[in-house]
Amino acid sequence: MSPNSSQQSEHIPTPSVRRLSLYLRQLEFLQSNQVRTVSSRKLADSLGLTDAQVRKDLGYFGQFGRPGVGYEVEPMIQQLRSILGTDKISRTILVGVGNIGRAIAAYNGFREKGFELIALVDADRRKIGKKIGQLTVQSIDEIERVIHENHIRLAIVAVPAKAAREVIERLAACGVRGILNFAPAQVPAPPGVTIRNLDVAAELEQISFLARHPDD
Amino acid sequence: MSPNSSQQSEHIPTPSVRRLSLYLRQLEFLQSNQVRTVSSRKLADSLGLTDAQVRKDLGYFGQFGRPGVGYEVEPMIQQLRSILGTDKISRTILVGVGNIGRAIAAYNGFREKGFELIALVDADRRKIGKKIGQLTVQSIDEIERVIHENHIRLAIVAVPAKAAREVIERLAACGVRGILNFAPAQVPAPPGVTIRNLDVAAELEQISFLARHPDD
DNA sequence: GGATGTGAATGCATTCACAGCA
DNA sequence: TGCTGTGAATGCATTCACATCC
Numbered sequence: 001m002s003p004n005s006s007q008q009s010e011h012i013p014t015p016s017v018r019r020l021s022l023y024l025r026q027l028e029f030l031q032s033n034q035v036r037t038v039s040s041r042k043l044a045d046s047l048g049l050t051d052a053q054v055r056k057d058l059g060y061f062g063q064f065g066r067p068g069v070g071y072e073v074e075p076m077i078q079q080l081r082s083i084l085g086t087d088k089i090s091r092t093i094l095v096g097v098g099n100i101g102r103a104i105a106a107y108n109g110f111r112e113k114g115f116e117l118i119a120l121v122d123a124d125r126r127k128i129g130k131k132i133g134q135l136t137v138q139s140i141d142e143i144e145r146v147i148h149e150n151h152i153r154l155a156i157v158a159v160p161a162k163a164a165r166e167v168i169e170r171l172a173a174c175g176v177r178g179i180l181n182f183a184p185a186q187v188p189a190p191p192g193v194t195i196r197n198l199d200v201a202a203e204l205e206q207i208s209f210l211a212r213h214p215d216d
Numbered sequence: 217m218s219p220n221s222s223q224q225s226e227h228i229p230t231p232s233v234r235r236l237s238l239y240l241r242q243l244e245f246l247q248s249n250q251v252r253t254v255s256s257r258k259l260a261d262s263l264g265l266t267d268a269q270v271r272k273d274l275g276y277f278g279q280f281g282r283p284g285v286g287y288e289v290e291p292m293i294q295q296l297r298s299i300l301g302t303d304k305i306s307r308t309i310l311v312g313v314g315n316i317g318r319a320i321a322a323y324n325g326f327r328e329k330g331f332e333l334i335a336l337v338d339a340d341r342r343k344i345g346k347k348i349g350q351l352t353v354q355s356i357d358e359i360e361r362v363i364h365e366n367h368i369r370l371a372i373v374a375v376p377a378k379a380a381r382e383v384i385e386r387l388a389a390c391g392v393r394g395i396l397n398f399a400p401a402q403v404p405a406p407p408g409v410t411i412r413n414l415d416v417a418a419e420l421e422q423i424s425f426l427a428r429h430p431d432d
Numbered sequence: 433g434g435a436t437g438t439g440a441a442t443g444c445a446t447t448c449a450c451a452g453c454a
Numbered sequence: 455t456g457c458t459g460t461g462a463a464t465g466c467a468t469t470c471a472c473a474t475c476c
Binding site for chain 2: 433434436437
């Protein structure tokens with residue numbers, strides 16, 4: 001059901017990709033409220049964006065709308081999942097089961113969002129063997145074997161800053177393609193690997209700054 | 217048509233403010249390694265940026281460098297903290313002590329980063345009265361009183377998506393100026409309030425997309 | 433020599449505005 | 455009439471390049 005051959009050779013702005021996730025959330029919300037179609041205007045308003053931006057963003061990936069009507073919620077959700085790659089389950093490893101790691105491991109909305117936590121590893125002997133949810137914590141020494149045996153492509157890193165670089169290099173070396181990094185360390189991404197850094201302290205600093213500079 | 221550059225209210229690019237936190241992290245790291253000065257070039261390289269960008273970013277806030285030498289690490293750290301507002305401790309409330317909330321509450325690097333967790337509240341009766349770290353979970357019904365009595369300015373929201381809007385509106389109504397929101401919901405920011413949304417599922421989606429589109 | 437600070441130039445993202453279609 | 459899709463125009467962020475200073 002995809003006659004559209006969206007040519008990907010065109011360069012897609014990073015901010016547009018980021019907003020795709022926002023559109024998907026809002027469309028899922030609309031779907032849960034039995035809404036069948038939505039215009040770029042309404043979608044934009046609910047997210048604090050402009051209608052032109054919504055159309056431009058979607059336009060990078062194909063033609064999804066019906067003039068005079070808008071976008072059909074259900075098919076648009078499928079399209080966005082397909083574009084983001086979350087229509088298929090991505091097998092994911094979690095490295096580090098400290099405070100943040102345990103919170104991630106306990107989150108059970110992964111599958112529905114297109115991800116499956118396959119393995120937990122940690123460097124701390126005392127944590128190895130513990131069960132968190134359905135999974136048992138394994139030694140970080142097993143990380144290469146676990147990744148290969150389970151064909152894992154994505155990783156979530158929640159280790160102390162000092163350990164981040166080594167962990168990320170090991171992950172990259174055994175074929176992991178994308179890493180969500182909670183450690184407050186900027187490790188240069190090895191070739192062919194995408195890293196997104198999520199530093200909670202840095203986010204708080206942004207809040208702090210913005211709260212003091214209201215004219216923004 | 218000489219554009220007289222007024223000295224008042226120069227607009228600072230949002231991306232520049234974001235990078236300030238990166239500079240601060242890296243400078244703190246350098247300081248812990250006894251490094252005394254650093255050039256824009258070296259700082260940029262370690263973060264995957266360009267030297268011109270570092271200089272331009274810092275240039276929005278003043279003149280901190282010495283030509284021929286670079287930036288002195290220790291004073292620069294102080295300057296950045298002052299700019300971000302983290303040289304003074306910001307009093308912060310945490311709303312929602314589910315998985316993510318507990319992880320945040322257990323994190324004890326807050327003070328050193330310029331934040332202090334003053335109170336925990338939750339809507340779930342069974343959680344009220346429980347101790348997490350030094351703090352006891354209070355009822356969300358107390359939220360207004362707690363915020364006023366403790367002069368709280370910042371909030372971290374880690375509640376289910378459905379509850380996010382009401383929580384954020386209540387926080388805004390009693391004077392909270394900045395909110396870090398982990399709930400996957402886009403709540404329009406009330407006037408005078410800054411909201412930053414941190415949606416872990418959305419971040420994973422980005423990883424998923426980027427891992428499939430290597431040309432980036 | 434080595435580095436900053438900053439106008440000017442470039443490049444990228446957003447918004448405009450309108451043709452075209454339901 | 456209502457709305458999409460998209461080139462053109464605008465606006466914003468990044469990079470260049472160089473005068474200036476240690």
